[in-house]
Amino acid sequence: MTNDFNILEFAGLSKENPWELDEPTPTDFRCVLQDEEMPTMGVVTKAIATFVGSPIEVESVESPEGSIDWAVRMRVDGIPVDLLVWVEPLTSAIGDSAGVSSGSVLAVQTVLHSTDPLTHFANIMRVLAGSELHIHSICDIPTGRWFSSDVLQKVFVNDDIEPQEEILWITRLVEAPEGVEPEDRWAWVSTFGLNRCGRFELEMLGVSGSYSTEAVHLVDGLASLTLETPLPPTLQPLSLGTNLLVSMMPTEKVVAMLQKDMPGSESRDAPSVAIVSSDGKNVCPLDALLVLHQGETAVSRSLRSTERNAKIAQDSWELFLQAARQIGQNEHAGCLVQVPWVHADDESTPREYLWFRVVELMGTEVVGALAHTPDIVKTLSEGQQETFTKQDITDWVILTPVGPMGPSDADAIKEFLTQFSN
Secondary structure (H helix, E strand, O other), X not given: OOOOOOOOOOOOOOOOOXXXXXXXXXXXXXXXXXXXXXXXXXXHHHHHHHHHOOOOEEEEOOOOOOOOOOEEEEEOOOOOOOXXXXXXXOOHHHHHHHOOOOOEEEEEEEOOOOOOHHHHHHHHHHHHHHOOOOEEEEEEOOOOEEEEHHHHHHHHHHOOOOOOHXXXXXXXXXXXXXXXXXXXOEEEEEEEOOHHHOEOEEEEEEEEHXXXXXXXXXXXXXXXXXXXXXXXXXXXXXXXXXXXXXXXXEHHHHHHHOOOOOOOOOOOOOOEEEEEEOOOOOOOOHHHHHHHHOOOOOOOOOHHHHHHHHHHHHHOHHHHHHXXXXXXXXXXXXXXXXXXXXXXXXXXXXXXXEEEEEEEEEOOEEXXXXXXXXXOOOOOOOOOEEEEOHHHOOEEEEEEOOEEEOHHHHHHHHHHHHHHHO
16 A cells, blocks of 8 residues: 555654654554455444544545455544555465454554654554454554454553553564573664654664663663653763663664674664664663663653553552551561652752652551662652652552562562462
């Protein structure tokens, strides 16, 4: 379809910013339908219009292949850019990937709005999954992710909490050479999916295999931040958290600096930028990875991610209070809350997210002792106690012998508390 219809012509998306594209790349979906007969244009448009509760504008476009019965350009309320929609027969490749032997395919192509690609993406998936189209599953082509019907309903239709930003891209890890210990390997980390958000893909090359986990964490964290804040120009230091300094460099320059046995020298089809040391002298930001490895800090979260996490943490506050009551002051487990703090009355100053260990419960409030020395806030010291309500916190964690558990680990926490009581 892309050869006969330019989905970008009507998008109107173009900005001049470092490491951002003039136009996002198209996003394609393949919706596997349970009906063996391909649906008519009227059936599809009626189902979508019924779900959104308002008429939709539909314009027929020419089908480039005889096997395609119809194709339309569709404008739907709540979705800022038109959709190109058509039907296809179910191929063996798609059927094998979806785990079905019969059915048909509804194809959708659009361009995500670079200002807010997450909301745009989620609304498209919600409309497709919520309409009575008998969808078995949907494949997000740029990432290769498959979403089953139950996941579609849970994540996009029924849940009032938006999905994580990471749903927009995947992060790939390649290590070489094979057959050697991790410390003897080199890692290459790269994203796929940021181009469709209007951003350059991110890469990190020349990473010691010992720090590949930290590299993936840093790349994912920065990818999330790029959706809110433009990346700085080449070799301008960028702080991603306490002692986490990196800079950006054109990928082709970094590739030219790689050693022979380091992966990542392949040609690239998508615009990308490499994350390097803050001074640009090393292809890998090893100092930042070492800081992450020591576990004393974390990559800064985007505001959106923080707000999402805060809602989840606050919605599960009763579970946390239950855990805090049962655990009390135990040497083998502990409960902590995260609270955003500014070092002055001026709300425009940078916030620091501080962790307090719960030392006392006061009804639905907690008294916490600051568990570490702040880096920005100068009005608090380690061990200082403060009282917090549910509305004050942005996260919580329960430290257990089997590892930390947070708001998304409700079932595991309940099981742990049962065992703890026994």
